[in-house]
Amino acid sequence: MYKQGKYIIAEKKAIAKGVFDLTVSCPEIAALAEAGQFAQVAADGFFLRRPISICDIDKERGTIRLVFEVRGKGTEKLSDLQKGGLIDIIAPLGNGFTVVEGGKAVCVGGGIGTPPMLGIAKKYGENAQVISGFRTAGIAILQDDFAAAGCQTTLCTDDGTAGVHGFVTAPLEERLKSDKPDIVYACGPMPMLKGIANLCKQYGVKCEVSLEQRMACGVGACLVCVCRTVRDGEQILSHVCKDGPVFDGEEVDFT
Amino acid sequence: MYKQGKYIIAEKKAIAKGVFDLTVSCPEIAALAEAGQFAQVAADGFFLRRPISICDIDKERGTIRLVFEVRGKGTEKLSDLQKGGLIDIIAPLGNGFTVVEGGKAVCVGGGIGTPPMLGIAKKYGENAQVISGFRTAGIAILQDDFAAAGCQTTLCTDDGTAGVHGFVTAPLEERLKSDKPDIVYACGPMPMLKGIANLCKQYGVKCEVSLEQRMACGVGACLVCVCRTVRDGEQILSHVCKDGPVFDGEEVDFT
Amino acid sequence: MSERLKVNICGVEFKNPVIPASGTYGYGREYESLYPLSKLGGISVKGTTLNPRQGNQGPRVAETPAGMLNSVGLQNGGVKKFLEYEMPNLLTKDIRIIANIAGASVEECAELASLIDPSEVDMVELNISCPNVKQGGAAFGTDCAVAAAVTAAVRKELPHKPLMVKLSPNVTSITDIAKSVEAAGADALSLINTLLGMRIDIRTRRPILKNNVGGLSGPAVFPVAVRMVWQVANAVKVPIVGMGGIATWEDAVEMMMAGASAVQVGAAIFADPYAPVKIVDGLEQYCIDNSIANISEIVGTVQPW
Amino acid sequence: MSERLKVNICGVEFKNPVIPASGTYGYGREYESLYPLSKLGGISVKGTTLNPRQGNQGPRVAETPAGMLNSVGLQNGGVKKFLEYEMPNLLTKDIRIIANIAGASVEECAELASLIDPSEVDMVELNISCPNVKQGGAAFGTDCAVAAAVTAAVRKELPHKPLMVKLSPNVTSITDIAKSVEAAGADALSLINTLLGMRIDIRTRRPILKNNVGGLSGPAVFPVAVRMVWQVANAVKVPIVGMGGIATWEDAVEMMMAGASAVQVGAAIFADPYAPVKIVDGLEQYCIDNSIANISEIVGTVQPW
Numbered sequence A, B: 001m002y003k004q005g006k007y008i009i010a011e012k013k014a015i016a017k018g019v020f021d022l023t024v025s026c027p028e029i030a031a032l033a034e035a036g037q038f039a040q041v042a043a044d045g046f047f048l049r050r051p052i053s054i055c056d057i058d059k060e061r062g063t064i065r066l067v068f069e070v071r072g073k074g075t076e077k078l079s080d081l082q083k084g085g086l087i088d089i090i091a092p093l094g095n096g097f098t099v100v101e102g103g104k105a106v107c108v109g110g111g112i113g114t115p116p117m118l119g120i121a122k123k124y125g126e127n128a129q130v131i132s133g134f135r136t137a138g139i140a141i142l143q144d145d146f147a148a149a150g151c152q153t154t155l156c157t158d159d160g161t162a163g164v165h166g167f168v169t170a171p172l173e174e175r176l177k178s179d180k181p182d183i184v185y186a187c188g189p190m191p192m193l194k195g196i197a198n199l200c201k202q203y204g205v206k207c208e209v210s211l212e213q214r215m216a217c218g219v220g221a222c223l224v225c226v227c228r229t230v231r232d233g234e235q236i237l238s239h240v241c242k243d244g245p246v247f248d249g250e251e252v253d254f255t
Numbered sequence C, D: 001m002s003e004r005l006k007v008n009i010c011g012v013e014f015k016n017p018v019i020p021a022s023g024t025y026g027y028g029r030e031y032e033s034l035y036p037l038s039k040l041g042g043i044s045v046k047g048t049t050l051n052p053r054q055g056n057q058g059p060r061v062a063e064t065p066a067g068m069l070n071s072v073g074l075q076n077g078g079v080k081k082f083l084e085y086e087m088p089n090l091l092t093k094d095i096r097i098i099a100n101i102a103g104a105s106v107e108e109c110a111e112l113a114s115l116i117d118p119s120e121v122d123m124v125e126l127n128i129s130c131p132n133v134k135q136g137g138a139a140f141g142t143d144c145a146v147a148a149a150v151t152a153a154v155r156k157e158l159p160h161k162p163l164m165v166k167l168s169p170n171v172t173s174i175t176d177i178a179k180s181v182e183a184a185g186a187d188a189l190s191l192i193n194t195l196l197g198m199r200i201d202i203r204t205r206r207p208i209l210k211n212n213v214g215g216l217s218g219p220a221v222f223p224v225a226v227r228m229v230w231q232v233a234n235a236v237k238v239p240i241v242g243m244g245g246i247a248t249w250e251d252a253v254e255m256m257m258a259g260a261s262a263v264q265v266g267a268a269i270f271a272d273p274y275a276p277v278k279i280v281d282g283l284e285q286y287c288i289d290n291s292i293a294n295i296s297e298i299v300g301t302v303q304p305w
């Protein structure tokens, strides 16, 4: 179940260099949305929509947040959108994260893979540890939001300019060793996801990863958005928009 | 000599249903422009520019006026342009009207062919009679501007809702009979121009008409904007953007 | 639904001439969140092959100016799954069902036809023009003799269904192919499939598509599609279903004036999933505004200079 | 001008690889209001015929999504006027001059070549692909044997100039044509010319172009052009000048990676007359940013999957 429409942008913030945070007023979509799902966003003048994760959902206010980084010409165009203006989206799309009721979770976000972690981390509040990795301190985002949700936050930077110096896998492994969570969620570059999925397998912890692929329809009709997965020992091509974007870590063929 | 650039829209007015009047601040273009020339206007999201006549030129303020009617999707897009925003134009293009110094002129505009008459009528002030034809009173434009320039105005409507009931050719012929002007300028639909050119020929008055054709470059390089003309008895295909848009009435092959 | 939009294509009546194009609409399931399929005249389902196919590796899509490339490579569950799983669902939807089929050999195409003939599909669309598969595909659609042979073989195994053959635009003379296919027994033609194209990621110096090349569709190709439909309409007697870049009702009218009895809408759906419905509504209003009793009146009415 | 952008195409050195495409830039006169021609590597002049031609009636242009159709039909003043009036002017501009020629017959092409051979043009571009003329034009470019014959005839009459042959995209296999033309003596190939297309005015039910059909160019065709350049680059040894929809320096880089030694820029100039100059500047900056000593290093470097 999803909707398409033009919705009012209730808020717009630049939260880091080239990273924008839009709050969109779309009650019908907010009512349906779950953490981990995404939106297909139209960029004026571009033929294909851009997939952007739903970062956060406020069911009461009827809003969702979309946090995106300017990567190319389409996201650059999206960055021109203004508060009070309209944004054309199809949402919510895909499958969200599995919530382990009453459980403890670790949410691992790498770079612009961090936003989709907010919605799911909030489900766990203080039972969530959020490990975020960024290239450098200046582009770290959403740390206050995670803190405000009561989550424990661990910030890593590749260059050591803030938090732990190094990759997210080190603090994750520490945690997996010390106090096993019920589930690990991850979004970020493929090598990071691969490392995380391997660690989780090693420590016997369920892991869900959110994948990316170039898309057209976003709803499962065109079959362009394939990723390689394994089901029942068999290699199959799944579709990120419909079978994902959230996949079980063991299901993904990272080779 | 022409320029290309993005210039500030100093004023925007809706002067009739679907007819807009933009004043563009472009000193370098205003300095070069002559009555009868045109601009190639970029419409966001459309590949080709739209040719729009320069309606009026204020060399002191460094502005030109572009008055256009929403005809299709491109001019509709242009109608979204706002005061304070930028307009991307190439101008001034083509050949303007020939001015008969100290002479008397009749300027005949049909519908959206009226705007290009303002700049040239102003050159003659009270020595210009401006005959404007519109389908109906509600879409008559620029009559105050002509009056403010001291011109004598004759308004015609096809349906008789204002001014003379009927076509512009009737008052023109009256004038040609009674008080021969030195020159007649005309812009509007082809049948109207043909009628005017014929009348002028009959009464032996020089006549200049402004033609339209679909364009690409607007500067004479691509050769798409042909119109049929006769030079030295020979039929040739001329180019509206470079050889025109103003042609001698006798030169145009109206067949 | 009004009488204004009813069209008949080789004996099959469509409530309106708007059909989502094969491969762009799955089997309709995904768009039912937005509107019932019954709003549309028909559906051309995802290309169906004898056996299930995984298709090509990803990325399978690249954006282009006013269009896109795809290199899906006929991923589908095979004809058995189509008949057993998709058909029963589609039959409840009050929409004409066009089975789009593709085979790696003449025999395979014929076998597919024989399996589909007894089913309740309304029409078969034989795809001899897929640029994204190694065997069959476009190779069938770019040679007159081969195109005729595969058409004839399928025609023979399809005694109970009208056969529409889908042509490739990647040819020197689409009218030659059209005439060959018509002579071989096609009851209708559909065109165009995608134009072969390529995009390169200049940072990585690699093609964006894992398949290197893919099929171009979307508004960019519209003028090529209109030209080809017009040429083919002037060369054959069978009805034509026109497609390629149609995004608005005005595009649909233009395509029909060029000679198409109905239209398929593909890539435009990705930009606006309501596009096919808006086209239906736009055509209805167009008929009202222009006192057109039935939209078929405009088919092929363009008057060349 | 820096060394970074110098390219050599069959012995002719261009100060940079950016060349306005034939028919879109006249003889350069119109754009000198904006910038000196010397900024550009070369100019491919308007298609030149033996005798003056009026071309087709208007309208000759129709807008399309991200592109346009044209049906100029080779309006030009004939070879004599080109040599006597345009050449002296061009020779003062510090820019490589490519004479684009087209003939209605093999003999006419050969005669044109013989008249141009003694002139000071740097290179001849034989257009065997114009879709807008009744005789010659695309008919030459869609058949391997004919394409080879006209190439050989022109090659013979052109002992002192490199010969570049311009290919049509309206063919089933552009590599077959390319190989035939290469074997017949072409020193370089340029591609693509325009794709045949049509637009209809739905109010008047008439084609927008008086010629009914015309040639599609502009960004819409870019992915088709990249694909064809890549295919041809893998099929021939002679250098390729790539064109079709190039509008930005990124497009130029993409085309060169696909296999083009230089690029021509056409319809994009109508949208932005500074486009060729911006492409030159963008390429220069690209070389600096990526430590590329000479832009030729990127030619054909796309690594297929």
Ligand SMILES: Cc1cc2nc3c(=O)[nH]c(=O)nc-3n(C[C@H](O)[C@H](O)[C@H](O)COP(=O)(O)OP(=O)(O)OC[C@H]3O[C@@H](n4cnc5c(N)ncnc54)[C@H](O)[C@@H]3O)c2cc1C
Pocket: A038, A048, A049, A050, A051, A052, A053, A054, A067, A068, A069, A070, A071, A072, A073, A074, A075, A076, A112, A115, A116, A211, A212, A213, A214, A215, A240, A245, C062, C063
């Ligand atoms: C399910 C999903 C969720 C995502 N969530 C977010 C998010 O929350 N925040 C965020 O900043 N980014 C997110 N992305 C990535 C985002 O979609 C791309 O950065 C964006 O599409 C790039 O568009 P562009 O026009 O700037 O780049 P261009 O390179 O100019 O785009 C060209 C084409 O490639 C596609 N494309 C390019 N990169 C990607 C990519 N990484 N994934 C998918 N398509 C791509 C574009 O959509 C477009 O069709 C997500 C991607 C997916 C698949």
Ligand SMILES: Cc1cc2nc3c(=O)[nH]c(=O)nc-3n(C[C@H](O)[C@H](O)[C@H](O)COP(=O)(O)OP(=O)(O)OC[C@H]3O[C@@H](n4cnc5c(N)ncnc54)[C@H](O)[C@@H]3O)c2cc1C
Pocket: B038, B048, B049, B050, B051, B052, B053, B054, B067, B068, B069, B070, B071, B072, B073, B074, B075, B076, B112, B115, B116, B211, B212, B213, B214, B215, B240, B245, D062, D063
């Ligand atoms: C020299 C000249 C001066 C003009 N001056 C004015 C003016 O001052 N005010 C005004 O309202 N209009 C003027 N026009 C007409 C104006 O250019 C068209 O109304 C406009 O281009 C239509 O664009 P569209 O996108 O709304 O229509 P569409 O039909 O969607 O346009 C499609 C294409 O056809 C072209 N086109 C359509 N109609 C015309 C036309 N009549 N002339 C040229 N190209 C056309 C468009 O430019 C575009 O390339 C002038 C035309 C010319 C040639």
Ligand SMILES: Cc1cc2nc3c(=O)[nH]c(=O)nc-3n(C[C@H](O)[C@H](O)[C@H](O)COP(=O)(O)O)c2cc1C
Pocket: A216, A222, A223, A224, C021, C022, C023, C024, C046, C047, C048, C070, C072, C074, C100, C127, C130, C166, C192, C193, C194, C216, C217, C218, C219, C221, C243, C244, C245, C246, C264, C265, C266, C267, C268
């Ligand atoms: C993602 C995608 C998948 C397609 N798959 C098929 C297919 O399976 N069979 C087929 O005949 N055509 C297929 N096509 C071609 C379309 O049916 C249609 O011919 C083409 O896209 C042109 O129409 P459009 O421009 O409206 O998209 C596919 C097109 C796209 C974009």
Ligand SMILES: Cc1cc2nc3c(=O)[nH]c(=O)nc-3n(C[C@H](O)[C@H](O)[C@H](O)COP(=O)(O)O)c2cc1C
Pocket: B216, B222, B223, B224, D021, D022, D023, D024, D046, D047, D048, D070, D072, D074, D100, D127, D130, D166, D192, D193, D194, D216, D217, D218, D219, D221, D243, D244, D245, D246, D264, D265, D266, D267, D268
């Ligand atoms: C208005 C116009 C006129 C053209 N005239 C010629 C010509 O005379 N000779 C020729 O070889 N190509 C001609 N072409 C084709 C271009 O040179 C070029 O091959 C084509 O437009 C593709 O490039 P583009 O997409 O950058 O425009 C013409 C193109 C246009 C748009």
Ligand code: FES
Pocket: A214, A215, A216, A217, A218, A219, A220, A221, A222, A223, A224, A225, A239, A240, A241, A242
């Ligand atoms: S994007 Fe169409 S199926 Fe995933």
Ligand code: FES
Pocket: B214, B215, B216, B217, B218, B219, B220, B221, B222, B223, B224, B225, B239, B240, B241, B242
């Ligand atoms: S529009 Fe290009 S020559 Fe007139």
